[in-house]
Every structure is written in C-alpha cells, then in structure tokens.
Amino acid sequence: AQSVTQPDIHITVSEGASLELRCNYSYGATPYLFWYVQSPGQGLQLLLKYFSGDTLVQGIKGFEAEFKRSQSSFNLRKPSVHWSDAAEYFCAVGAPNYGGSQGNLIFGKGTKLSVKP
C-alpha cells in the first residue's frame, strides 16, 4: 500500500535561514507527489506538485521540491524563510490511478514549522 513518511514532526528555523522538509514515499510506479501547507484552523493550500518531467519543481511562495526516485524522496526547500511561512506542511501521494482523475490523496503526518525572529 502507498504511504508517506515525514520524519520531522516539528522544525524551528530562524527567519532568513534556509529550510528543507523531508518526505519519503512508498509507491511502486511513478507517483503523483504534492506538498500542501495548512495554516492554523484553515484548509490546505497546494504549494507544488510533481508527476513527470524535470525533477526540480517550483511552487508558490518561493518553495521548490526535488523528486529523487532512487531515494523515494520529495523534499521541500526554501532558500530564505519568512515569518509568514510558519504553518504545517503536508506531503501527499496520489492513490493508484490518480492521474486518471480517480483516487484520493494519501498524506503524511505533517511537519510543523516554527520561525524564530
């Protein structure tokens, strides 16, 4: 069965520092991979997605992620964190046949990001 692992429950970085959030997935075929962000009490907003092509994908708010098939990873990065980036970040993989418009998303447990001034 597909699964997503986010090893870090909580990360604290200083404002202006770089950020990397880890995500590992378990999936047999080429996965559909996503990063979502959730602010307190809010729904989820898509940051970026990958399913083919260039393994380095750019998203909104200055985020990027790199797909590494050999490591089954899809880590999220940002070169310089802003205080407004404090939120919870979820990595997700599409269930089988997601590309055929069927199927749901399978989420990791999330990484909470705190930003120190």
Place this chain on the structure above:
Amino acid sequence: DTGVSQNPRHKITKRGQNVTFRCDPISEHNRLYWYRQTLGQGPEFLTYFQNEAQLEKSRLLSDRFSAERPKGSFSTLEIQRTEQGDSAMYLCASRYQGNTEAFFGQGTRLTVV
C-alpha cells in the same frame, strides 16, 4: 470561482447526537472528496464522489457515517450517534476531471462532548 465552501466551520455536539456537514465544491468540479484530520495527523481519506455517484469508501467510514451528493453539486456528510472519537476536522476537496490539483475547503471542526 469562490473556492470550496464548507458549513458550518465549527460544530459542538453532545455524544449520541447526529450531525450533518455540507460541502459546496467549485462549480465545474465533478470529483468531490471527504477527509478527516485528527490532531497531529494528516488528512485521512473517507470517501469520494464522481458527480452524484459515490465511488469509493474507506474503512474509516463506519456505518454511522453516510455521505451524499444528490445532484452532483453539493455534498453532505452525516454522522449518526456521535462518539468522542469522532472529534476531528472534516475536510472537503474537489477537482476537475483531468486535473490533478485538488482544492480544499477550510473544513468543519467537530467537537463531541
């Protein structure tokens, strides 16, 4: 495009009562999903619809849960005889056939006391 709308945003109910939540997806989206998110966890899939047809239900959707999407537009999720373990955020998402991006509502937070 007003986004995915969920009502109510918050619901407090006594154990044993029935509750119903509503989700209005983005108008042209034919796929609609319900997820449940408990504290410290990522969203977990409950069920999804293609138009008015409920195509898949997860094992999390016990007999006390029922979902409908009668005209292929809005959807309702009902929980009967609520239990404290039902306390969670219930998220709705929608997407358009052929598009991989799912758009989420702000959720309904249920507290069972």
